[in-house]
Amino acid sequence: MSGWAGLLSITARVTLLLLLGSLLFSCSSLSQRVPEFALTKIEERDIKDASGKELVTEDDADPEDLEVFHPTDQWQTLRAGQAVPAGSHVRLNLQTGEREAKLPDTENGQSGTREERRRGRRRLGKVDVDANSFTSEELKKALAKMKASEKAERKAREEEVRKKFRPIEQLKEEFEKLNMKIETDYEIMVKLISKFNSSASTLDEKVAALYDLEYYVHQVDNAKDFLSLGGLQLVIEGLNNSEASLKEHAAFVLGAALSSNPKVQIEAIEGGALQKLLVILATEQPLAVRKKALFALSSMLRHFPYAQQQFLKLGGLQVLRSLFRHQGMELLRVRVVTLLYDLIMEKMLLEDSQHGEQMEEKMQQYQQVRLVPAVVEQGWCALVPNLLAMPEHDTREKVLKLVGVLVAFCREHYRGDSALGTALSLLRSEYEELAAQEQREGDKDGYFRELLGSVNTIIQELR
Template sequence: MSHCIRLLSIAAKFSLLVFLLSAVFLCSSLSDRNPEFALTKTEESDLKEEKGKESVTEDDADAEDLEVFYPTNRWQTVHPGQAIPAGLHVRLNLQTGEKEAKLPDNTNEKSDMKDQKKRKRLDKVDIDSNSFTSQELKEALAKLKENEKTKSTMEVKANLEDVRKRFRPIEELKAEFEQLNMRIETDYEIMVKLINKFNSSDSTLDEKIAALYDLEYYVHQVDNAKDFLSLGGLQLMIDGLNSTEAVMKEHAAFVLGAALSSNPKVQIEAIEGGALQKLLVILATEQPLTVKKKALFALSSMLRHFPYAQQQFLKLGGLQVLRNLFKEKGMEALYVRVVTLLYDLIMEKMLLEGAQNNEDQMEEKVQQYSQVKLVPAVVEQDWCAIVSNLLALPEHDTREKVLKTVSVLMTFCKDRYRGDQRLNITLSMLRSEYEELAAEEQREGDKDGYFKELLGSINTIIQELR
C-alpha cells in the first residue's frame, strides 16, 4: 500500500515537471517571433471612422477579434478594426476618404520626405509621422493664399501698366498743347476773350461783329448765359441796341435773344436794364428787316413764360407796336412770327389757368398771369381780323399757324368772324383745296397726313361759325 502511494507521488511530480517545461517552451517560442508584426497601440486619430459611425478601439474589442493588416510595397486600404504594424507609411486618400498604408521604401527617408513635399498632387495627403503636421499644412495653405493674393496684385499692376502704355495722362496732353499754342480753353475763358474783343476800342467793326457771332453760340446754354451776365456781357448787348450801325444792332439783339431764352434770371436782369424799351423802339422805328427780325426774336425770348415782362409790354404799348408792323411795306416776313408770338402767349396763360395745382408757387404764377390783360387788348385792337386775313397767304405752314391762332381766338372773336364775309369765302376755298390734297394723300396710302389735319381744323372753324 505504501508502495502504491509512493508511485502516485512520483507520477504527480513528473506531470508537474512536464507542464512547467511545456510552459517554458511556449514562452520561448513567443519571444522568438519577428517583432515587426507585433501589435502596436493604434492612435486615436487612426481609429476614427466616417461621420455617423462609432469609433472602434482596443478597449472596445477583444484582441482575438482584431484583424492584422499585412502590408506590401503598394498602397492598400486599411479597413476599420485592422491593427497596423509599426513603421508603415500611412496616408488618407482625399478622393475616397479611406486610410491607406504600405511598407516604407528603401530610399533614404530624408530624400523621400523632400520628394513628398515637392509633390503637387492635391487628391492625396500622407499623414504618417514622416509627413506634414497640421501646423505645417496651415502654414502651407496660408502661403498659398498669399501667393494668390500676390498674383492678383501683380495682375492689377500689369493691367494698370497696360493702360498707362495705351493712354496718355491729361497733364501730358495739356503740356504738349501748350507747347503748340493749343491750350484747351473753357467756355468761360472763351467768353471773356470775346467780350473783351467786342468792348475794346482797338477792335474794328468786323472784329466786333465776329465776336458777337461767336458769343451767340455760347450763350444759348443756360449756365453760360448766367456767366455772360456776371461778366457784364448782357449790359453790353443792351447798350449795343443804341448803336448807330444797323449790323451792330442786329447782332446785339441776336445775342440778347439767345441769352434770354428760357432763362428767368437773365430775363429779370434784362428788363431791369431797359432792354424791353429799346427793343420796342427798334420795332417802332424805321429799321432794316434783318434788324427788326432779330429784335422781334429778342422780344419773344423776353416775354415767353415771364408774366411781369408781358404786363410791362402791354403798358408800354407793345401790342400796338406789333400791329403797326402789318402796315409797313416789306415786313411780310414778320407777320407769321408776330401771330405765333400772340398764340404762344395766349395758350401759355390758358394752360396755366386750366392746370389744377395747389402749390403755392403755382398759385403765385397764376396770380401774376391774371394781371396780364392780353386777350382784351387783342380784341380791342381788332387782332381778330388781322389774324384771319393771313389765311389768304399761299404757304401751308403759314396757314397752319394762322388756323391755330384763329381757333384760340374763336371764343373772343366769334361774333366778329360770323359777320366777316371775306373770312367765310376764304374758309370755303381752303376747304375745297385741302379736300383734294387730303384725298390725294389717302390715295398714296397716307391716311392721317398733313393736309387731312389742316382740313380738320378748317371744318372745325366752319362748324363753330354756323
C-alpha cells in the first residue's frame, strides 16, 4: 500500500513539472512574439484617463476635427484623436500602454518603395491626396465639399453683382411708381416749343425752354425736327422781342441749329434771320445779346456762299466794322477777325482743291462772293493790325493769321504803315525770347515758335 502511494506521488510530481514547463515555454514564446502579434484593436469604451473618466474616442469626435495620422514603415505613437488610414497596422505597446501604428508590411518585409508610394498618390482638384490615406467615402465627401465651396463662391459673386446693378424689371417698377416714362428728343422738343410759345408761360419759363432747346438742336437730326415743328420760325421771331434775355437765348438756339446744317441755313435766311441778326449787332444792345447774335451770324455764313453774298449786299461788313468804334467790344472784335479769316480761307482752300461736278457748282457760287475786295475797300487793312497791341497771345495769333492772308492784298498799305512795322519788330523780339525758352525746356515745336514763324513770314513778305 505504501508502495502504491509513493508511485502515485512521483507520477503527480512529474505531470506537474511537465505542465509548468509547458506553461513557461508558452509564456516565453508569447513574449518573443509580442511585436509581431501585438493587439490591433482595443475596446474604445475601456480607455480611461488616470481619474477614471472615459476619454473622447474617435467614434465620438467630429470627423472634420480628426487629425490624420501619416504612417511610415516604422512604429509611431498615435496621439489622442488622430485618424488612422485604412490598412495600417495598429498595436498596443504593453510596456508603455500607448497605441502605435505603421504601414503594412509587403511580401519582402518592406513598406513599399518610394516609387510605389508615389504611384499611390492622386490629384484631386489642386490638392495632392494619398489614395492609401483615405477611404473612397472620405474622398467623395471631400470632393462634395469642394463643389459646395465653389458653388458658394459663385453665389457670392452673383450677389455682389446684384448689389451693384439693379435689374431692369426693378427699374421699370420704380418708373411706374413715379408715373414716369422715357421720352424721346422729339417729344421733349414738342413740349419745350409749346412752353416757349405759350402766352401763359412766364419770362423765366420761356428762357428756360430756350436754354433746354439749345442743348437738343445741336444734333443735326434734332435741328431738322425743330424746323419741321415750327420752332425755327418762333426763335427768329424771338429776335425782335423787347426782352433782352429772350432775344439773347433765341439767338443762341438759332446759332446752335444753324451749325453745319445746310437745310436749316436755307430756311433761316429765307425766314429773315440774317436781317434781324444784323439789326441786333448794329443797334445798342447788351454785350451778351450781341455776342449770341454774332455767334448765330457766324453759324449762318460759314460754308454757305449764298448767305455770304446776301451779307455783303445788306452791308454786313459795315455793321461788323462799327463794333471797332465802341468801347468794351474787344471780345467781339477778336471774334469778327476770326470770322473774316475763316471765310477768306474757306474760299481759298476750295479754289486750291480738285473740282468735281458738285464742287464746280459750289465754286461758281463762291465766285460771286467778293469778300476780299470789300474788305480792302472798307479799310480793314488798317483796322486789323491795330489789334496786335492787345496783350493776349491768343488774340495776337488770330490777328497775325488774318494779316498774313491780307498781305497779298494790302501790301502797299502795310509797307507804308510805320506803326505796323514797329509792332512786328517788338513781337519778333518777344517771341524770339519765348521760343528760345521753350527750346531750352525741350519743346522744339512750341506755341511761341509758331507765332514767331508767323511774324517772320509777314516781315519777309513786306520787304
